[in-house]
Amino acid sequence: MPQEILEAGEEPEALLYEESLQDEDVSPMDLSELLKEGTKESHERAENTQFVKDFLKGRIKRELFKLATTALYFTYSALEEEIERNKEHPAFAPLYFPLELHRTDALVKDLTYFYGEDWKDKIQCSQATKHYVERIHHIGHQEPELLVAHAYTRYMGDLSGGQVLKKVAQRALHLPSTGEGTQFYCFDNVSNAQQFKQLYRARMNALDLDNSTKARIVEEANKAFQFNMQVFDELDKIGATLVEEIQDGGLPVHDGKGDIRKCPYYVGKQGAGETSGCPFHVALAVFRHPTVQFLFAATIAAAAGVLAWYLM
Numbered sequence: 001m002p003q004e005i006l007e008a009g010e011e012p013e014a015l016l017y018e019e020s021l022q023d024e025d026v027s028p029m030d031l032s033e034l035l036k037e038g039t040k041e042s043h044e045r046a047e048n049t050q051f052v053k054d055f056l057k058g059r060i061k062r063e064l065f066k067l068a069t070t071a072l073y074f075t076y077s078a079l080e081e082e083i084e085r086n087k088e089h090p091a092f093a094p095l096y097f098p099l100e101l102h103r104t105d106a107l108v109k110d111l112t113y114f115y116g117e118d119w120k121d122k123i124q125c126s127q128a129t130k131h132y133v134e135r136i137h138h139i140g141h142q143e144p145e146l147l148v149a150h151a152y153t154r155y156m157g158d159l160s161g162g163q164v165l166k167k168v169a170q171r172a173l174h175l176p177s178t179g180e181g182t183q184f185y186c187f188d189n190v191s192n193a194q195q196f197k198q199l200y201r202a203r204m205n206a207l208d209l210d211n212s213t214k215a216r217i218v219e220e221a222n223k224a225f226q227f228n229m230q231v232f233d234e235l236d237k238i239g240a241t242l243v244e245e246i247q248d249g250g251l252p253v254h255d256g257k258g259d260i261r262k263c264p265y266y267v268g269k270q271g272a273g274e275t276s277g278c279p280f281h282v283a284l285a286v287f288r289h290p291t292v293q294f295l296f297a298a299t300i301a302a303a304a305g306v307l308a309w310y311l312m
């Protein structure tokens with residue numbers, strides 16, 4: 001049953017989880033099981049992309065996080081546009097949860113935080129995101145029975161890892177714990193993510209689909225994972241070209257102890273929205289560059305040679 005669209009000022013009804021799936025209800029031919037099993041390998045591959053691994057370790061530059069947020073904005077705008085188009089289609093209607101799941105408004109808030117009020121003029125859709133977006137629009141127009149695959153891949157994933165990723169981003173980028181910049185990860189209208197996922201699985205299983213359509217949905221979900229991985233790979237390549245920033249995970253302290261945020265240079269620059277200008281950090285950052293390290297080693301070797309020749 002689709003969620004009702006609310007009038008302005010109307011309170012959302014609390015979601016009941018009574019139809020949630022219990023473990024003993026599951027059969028191998030249920031769509032939720034077919035999807036979980038059928039995308040296992042893709043999931044593993046996605047988890048092991050460099051971008052995702054770096055993100056989880058807190059190795060994410062602010063500029064790259066902004067680009068990742070931008071990619072998500074274009075993806076969810078397309079996905080939610082197609083969901084709106086198909087909200088009464090029998091192969092999607094029971095999965096229409098705009099209040100609980102939709103992310104576009106949250107992403108607009110995050111982009112406003114990062115880029116300012118004129119965020120729309122400052123962002124563009126990357127090549128890999130464009131391919132993903134085109135596929136979502138194609139599905140929404142031509143094969144709406146497969147839209148569930150795209151919704152599943154994103155929303156179930158977001159509900160599974162959102163809180164962890166939010167904490168990682170907040171810590172690594174010093175984003176406010178009050179949620180500015182990480183609204184995407186907050187599902188304010190989902191009180192229990194685990195139960196909501198069970199409800200979503202039950203709704204997927206109740207769709208009236210023949211086996212060949214179920215197989216096409218699993219295939220499409222694997223494509224959705226593939227599109228996500230292409231976006232991650234693209235971000236990873238862009239990340240490698242960005243100037244190294246001093247991060248919490250990388251160089252937190254002057255002497256191996258203490259908190260970088262207490263460094264007066266660092267605090268001053270943070271306020272101005274720039275990267276650290278602390279002379280110690282700048283010197284270390286310069287020294288971490290391979291060319292500088294090579295020149296340093298070559299100079300030491302040459303000096304040692306001259307000294308040895310002089311002493312002989």
Ligand code: HEM
Pocket residue numbers: 032035036043046047048052053056152153154156157158160161194197225228
């Ligand atoms: C290192 C990165 C990731 C980790 C550690 C992770 C972890 C998890 C875990 C623990 C679950 C199981 C949750 C549960 O059963 O309640 C899950 C489910 C899921 N994840 Fe991820 N995930 C990662 C990345 C991704 C990515 C990049 C995507 C897709 C873009 C994704 C999509 C999904 C989906 C669709 C599910 C639901 C599976 C199902 O129950 O059918 N995940 N993830």
